[in-house]
Amino acid sequence: MSRLTPTQKKRKKQSQFQKLWSKAERLQQDNERFEQQLEKIIKRIREEIMPAEIQAMRSNTLLLKRLLTLGQRKSLAQWQRAELHLWINELIEPLGETNQLDAELMDEIAYYEAFTRGITLDETSATSPAEQLQHILSEQLRKENSERKKALDQHQQLLDNEIESYLDQELGKAPPRAPAAQEHDNDLFGDELREAMEHEYETYQKKRAAMREDLVAQMREMAMLDEDEESDLFDEFFGFDEDESAEAEDEETTGSDSQAPVLSNTVFKRIFRSTAAKLHPDREVDPALRKEKQHLMAQLLNARKHGDVMTVIKMYQTYVGEEGSFTKKDEQALIAALQYRIQQLENAKDDYCNTSPLHRLAYERFYHRQAKKVDLAIKKELQNISNVGQETVELAQEIKSLKALKPHLEARSERSNSFDPWEILEESMEEFRRYPR
Numbered sequence: 001m002s003r004l005t006p007t008q009k010k011r012k013k014q015s016q017f018q019k020l021w022s023k024a025e026r027l028q029q030d031n032e033r034f035e036q037q038l039e040k041i042i043k044r045i046r047e048e049i050m051p052a053e054i055q056a057m058r059s060n061t062l063l064l065k066r067l068l069t070l071g072q073r074k075s076l077a078q079w080q081r082a083e084l085h086l087w088i089n090e091l092i093e094p095l096g097e098t099n100q101l102d103a104e105l106m107d108e109i110a111y112y113e114a115f116t117r118g119i120t121l122d123e124t125s126a127t128s129p130a131e132q133l134q135h136i137l138s139e140q141l142r143k144e145n146s147e148r149k150k151a152l153d154q155h156q157q158l159l160d161n162e163i164e165s166y167l168d169q170e171l172g173k174a175p176p177r178a179p180a181a182q183e184h185d186n187d188l189f190g191d192e193l194r195e196a197m198e199h200e201y202e203t204y205q206k207k208r209a210a211m212r213e214d215l216v217a218q219m220r221e222m223a224m225l226d227e228d229e230e231s232d233l234f235d236e237f238f239g240f241d242e243d244e245s246a247e248a249e250d251e252e253t254t255g256s257d258s259q260a261p262v263l264s265n266t267v268f269k270r271i272f273r274s275t276a277a278k279l280h281p282d283r284e285v286d287p288a289l290r291k292e293k294q295h296l297m298a299q300l301l302n303a304r305k306h307g308d309v310m311t312v313i314k315m316y317q318t319y320v321g322e323e324g325s326f327t328k329k330d331e332q333a334l335i336a337a338l339q340y341r342i343q344q345l346e347n348a349k350d351d352y353c354n355t356s357p358l359h360r361l362a363y364e365r366f367y368h369r370q371a372k373k374v375d376l377a378i379k380k381e382l383q384n385i386s387n388v389g390q391e392t393v394e395l396a397q398e399i400k401s402l403k404a405l406k407p408h409l410e411a412r413s414e415r416s417n418s419f420d421p422w423e424i425l426e427e428s429m430e431e432f433r434r435y436p437r
Contacts, residue, residue, distance in 0.1 A: 027345035056389030
């Protein structure tokens, strides 16, 4: 029997398959270690960094209350009020995401929002300011929706009138309907006349309905065409078409697990079927062995689903053994499948980093092969959180009046309106120096 997997005994010269197999095993082991390390970092983020951030947010609450109060002064310029509004929202968002907005703070936000919208809240009401504002805004939204529906109905009525006017011009007025027959009428000529009039009326109405339907369809098609043209111009301007075509090319190139080379390879299928025949639980009488085979069969099926040629071959050589053999032709046929598996393993690290925003954060900010450097990165981050919190407290203590607030609004405005690529590059380099790999 020709074994494809490297044995314990060192060989002077390995086949191409054995070299690829060794590479795939190293990649798989590296990926497993990487995932374990990243999960440990994520655990530390949850247990150390997140609580520190939540603690630091209390200083944001102090600053937010100060800004909400000053934001209700009338002597701010329009640009100052806009900049202050952005600042306030920047502080509110993380507090909301971490459930740090208590009832008292929600009421203060409600007073500020009411002021910016020109709404007066009743301070003597038993209903909280936040609930009052929500009720007023809901009522305003209901009225806006009602007015919008009314306007749409009026527009539709005008459109219907225009359509009917056009049909009148094209077809003329509808012919009269036949008068209803009376019980005492027994005039055969009168019956024929009524039938002719009714036929003419129905023919006219069917023709009018068909023309109306065709006209409405043409109008809808024109409206959709206008929307498509606008969308095309928008996509062309921002280069979205190129992105979509690139994504389509990627999908065609990479394919999904179900399109992997290993699943369409006849040799692989033969190996899988031989292994499955040995591990099929229905053929096992012993209950304990049947349970074990059920687990192994699930493992084998999962390997086939994900194109994991390494696992399938290992299980084949373990459970089929000398009953199965690999020829040189088999070995060459499996190389393509193993190369695909290596490609999957090489991409697995990036895929795992994109599992969630927290995974990406853990990798970009804190990951390093050396545990000491991970500790250092987390320590620096905790110190940075503490420093920012202290600076926020000092800032809140400083901004006690509009006079003290305005210079900060001016500085924020200058930063937001300036664009210095060298400064962005320097910030990126500083980030790299702070959190080296």
